[in-house]
Amino acid sequence: MLTKTSFQGKLTKTENLFIPFVVAGDPTPELTVEYAKRLQDEGADILELGVPYSDPLADGPTIQRAAQRALKAGMSLRKAIQLVPKLREAGVEIPVVIFTYYNPVMQIGHEALFDMLEENGAEGVLIPDLPYEESEEIRELAEARNIEFISLVAPNSDQRIQRIAESAKGFLYCVSTLGVTGERNEMSAEALSFIKRVKEYSQVPVAVGFGVSSYDHVKLVNEHADGVIIGSKIIRIIEDGLEKIKNGETEQALNDFSSSISTLIKG
């Protein structure tokens, strides 16, 4: 198991993965780079770089707010991908997964998307509204281009769990409970048994997302899965610092960010 982890060889760890999610351009492209660095400093293994979207069906209010801020700042799929070289320049070396809804992808075109991902050095792509049945062409392209197409699996995926898990690349995104992104305080027995099932079929690390929001969650998840994906909670920490940034105390805000992330991940 877990022999084929990849991200062009950049992900070597297969346990206790910390996969943070930030929205590109929230509140500015420059700050996104700063947050990414801090996240890497706190031990992030993969960065999910979210592309803000007008109609983010799979996201809760926290990420919707972040998307609104980023859209106001002029962010787009194209610009988000072009942010990757800037991340590299700033020293972010961990694999970057572009998280985007499908409509912007369709407008750019599949080939063009992968051209851009390659050119800008992004290692993966995740499209939350492109389920297995709609993603064949993209999955094939991703494979050909050696870019990880991240799949999601949910507790109610039922008979599809096996097929999805077996074809997963990079890591498998496990939706721990039904629902959109957000913070929850418990992890149910059903969720745990679901993760167990997924791990049976998956050839890649199984990371759990949707609702991870405290050190206790992180610990719990890591006991049963290979890593955590944290989105809304991180956005909330970013939001906590927005006032300071507005007042010009950016350095202070970033330091607060680092220490909150540290508490979240390391207790």
Add this chain to the structure above:
Amino acid sequence: MLTKTSFQGKLTKTENLFIPFVVAGDPTPELTVEYAKRLQDEGADILELGVPYSDPLADGPTIQRAAQRALKAGMSLRKAIQLVPKLREAGVEIPVVIFTYYNPVMQIGHEALFDMLEENGAEGVLIPDLPYEESEEIRELAEARNIEFISLVAPNSDQRIQRIAESAKGFLYCVSTLGVTGERNEMSAEALSFIKRVKEYSQVPVAVGFGVSSYDHVKLVNEHADGVIIGSKIIRIIEDGLEKIKNGETEQALNDFSSSISTLIKG
């Protein structure tokens, strides 16, 4: 023709009849008595004493207003009839016709109505919403009690004209034009030819009402019919004096009234 004019023998004239209409209690019972006297002084031959009614279907806005004033002053069918002895006391000797809608009559009862008319010395009754077909019982009672039941006939009464005219008592009320009471400035050729037809059948004087409002009208009508009934115009003259009455100049208002009536009737 015209041999059977009657009103208990009190109406002896059969031409150029002047039949004014006032609303009992407009603006007060006392003033109604005063107006009646003045009208008799100006040559009135019969007094139509209107009973104010909440829903006077056959009346225009002028008489509606008068009825509202009288109702406010507490007038009713019973009280209107009881005003007759007061008229007599004050010297009004001409026949009095009680003009009332049917509903108040129905509440008092037919027999009781005639008892009251007799007791109080009213010579006639006119019920504008009790057409020939609905009035058989009342007509019989009236005949038995020797009280004139005044009938109306209209240009569109058609085949009914003969029947109505032939059975008319006291005088026949000829509705000169279609419409409710009010003031009009012309009399049509059709109206005149209608009057002619009515006179052929009528055994009593034919008086024309509904719209007589100037000396010219009066002259015109008297050329073709036996008299005029004047309502709205008289109410309007009363209204002209209301302000003075409110200011305590009642005598002046009554004198104005007399002179306006004189102009209306004698030119």
Add this chain to the structure above:
Amino acid sequence: MLQVFPDIKGRFGDFGGKYVPETLMGPLQELEEALDQALEDPAFHEEYHHVLKEYSGRPTALTYADKMTDYLGGAKIYLKREDLNHTGAHKLNNAIGQALLAKRMGKEKIIAETGAGQHGVASATVAAKFGLECKVFMGEEDIRRQELNVFRMKLLGAEVVPVTSGNGTLKDATNEAIRYWVANCEDHFYLIGSVVGPHPYPRMVRDFQRVIGDESRRQFMEREEALPDRIFACVGGGSNAMGIFYPFLEDDVELIGVEAAGKGVHTPEHAATLTKGTPGVIHGSKTYLMQDENGQITEPYSISAGLDYPGIGPEHAHLFQTKRVRYESITDQEALDALKLLTVKEGIIPAIETAHALAQAFKEAPKMSEDETILINLSGRGDKDMATLMEHFQEEVE
């Protein structure tokens, strides 16, 4: 076999007749003759029923109110869905009939009175459809209260004539319409909105509304293979009630007319004409009405504009006197409660008028056995009453 009413004098027993100014006797005669001819002419029937079907969407549905029935646990409750008519109430049936008759008589102008505006909208609607000129008389106070219906009539091309006499409500609008008709009867047709007014109106309106009962009878037989045990209808002037009752008058079916008790029949604020009124004459017809000791007509009160009328159709007065129909009364509050109940149980928001019939039926249904059946005339929809309902229920639903 009951006697056929009205008789030749336009009377239903002691009631009815033509208590009108002489000037209207001619036009009423003309109307009566035209009506008799029309009703004997199969072509007229065909046209009338064709318009009802193609334009108004008849037959209206008969709905089994299964959830209400379960909830009350007694007689099976059926609703005759007059709310599904074009313009939302039974009023259009009659307006269509009279408009066709007006055309047949060569009258190109119609006049109508309206209180809440339902009959005004129905009249304006048929005027548009049949190319007639239309004047609607409406009290000033009602114009203020029913802004939306006023606009609707105007949009349909009708002229709305404000009536300032009296209290500026339905009674006064009716007086004024009659006065206008007196002066303009030669080329105007007066389209009365309920089974009131001088003969032949009560009969004519009933005959144009009996389609409700005729359909109900057929539909009920199809559905239950029997007639309903009781039929309920609200009574303002009484047209929806006569419409549904009439075809059942000779059957063993209990008929219940429901008047508006307003704030209670023991207060002065109600419109319970039969329950509390006395015989008299109103708008050309001998019937029951609300009046003072001097025979002056008094202002009624009901939360529902369509029941807020001091008189009632003369045929109802007769059916009351002969006890063929039982008349009950329902307060504002009871009507509102019944309206709310039907809404949440059946997804149908009825007119507040209709809710009076519902309230009475809901009182009786639980005391009846499960193999008995009830038919309620759902005379109209509640859309027109939303402002009133918001006032009463806004807090409750929040």
Add this chain to the structure above:
Amino acid sequence: MLQVFPDIKGRFGDFGGKYVPETLMGPLQELEEALDQALEDPAFHEEYHHVLKEYSGRPTALTYADKMTDYLGGAKIYLKREDLNHTGAHKLNNAIGQALLAKRMGKEKIIAETGAGQHGVASATVAAKFGLECKVFMGEEDIRRQELNVFRMKLLGAEVVPVTSGNGTLKDATNEAIRYWVANCEDHFYLIGSVVGPHPYPRMVRDFQRVIGDESRRQFMEREEALPDRIFACVGGGSNAMGIFYPFLEDDVELIGVEAAGKGVHTPEHAATLTKGTPGVIHGSKTYLMQDENGQITEPYSISAGLDYPGIGPEHAHLFQTKRVRYESITDQEALDALKLLTVKEGIIPAIETAHALAQAFKEAPKMSEDETILINLSGRGDKDMATLMEHFQEEVE
């Protein structure tokens, strides 16, 4: 013979599919299976048609618009009267179908999105009638604009959930309803209001609306002994249009869908998705939509809330691409003019949505010959639009 759409992947040619979060794939699968079973079960058909007839009053009338026809002087104009449905529009047909399916699937809670409130009212209505719990998602801005419909839903017992995300309009309410469904799909049924959303919704809603076309076909044959030459319907999401078009797709009948051109398709303020939009994915389905160069969905504009949607059903996208249906667009002003015209000529006040279809038909009718025929889907009544109409016509009618 046309290919049967949607195909096994839920596609109509290039369009449709299921572009949804993984969590919804299970519920959509479950829905598809339940739908397939239901549609094959005669008992389900019977119940659905029984409710349509007994509760909603179907069949709705086919009205010959004689005065409009005379006025325009060309093709004969017929109206399919969906405004006569209970609650006043075609929306209820679909809501009934889905509510029955929800019950069959054992789901006791439904959710729905709404813009102007028509689908919300239809959903709250069936929820009341079938004893389901109901949450309606509605943008805050729309809640403000449609106070009356909000109250109506609450009176029916539904919970109205204010949506603050985005601009607080229909698109955002739909997003939020989908999000809520994602989190609560186990016991909730999502009752979508038009032929949009992921498979099997576009197909399901079409199949629950095709009763409009099926009835029209039968009624038209009865009346004219031929099919209509052209059929017009307005297109928001496209359900009333698919409903009337579908049974005629294989016939020699010209089909015309009419979009909202708002202030003009050459301004940014319109909702003419096919005329001006481009392919993309919205609310789980590949179709045409209004978007910027980055694939962000843009806010549409139309005076009519029901057409004010940036997407369109995928089957329409397919029919557009294959040119089987012609799509036109009509501005606010043209729609208002057509509304006014129908009102004064036929006594029918249509919904402003519907008026778009009317306007296009009225443009074409005079150019057609007198032995040609036109059928217009009169999707709803204008009662809900009175406030808007007053703003536009108050001066004119005074």
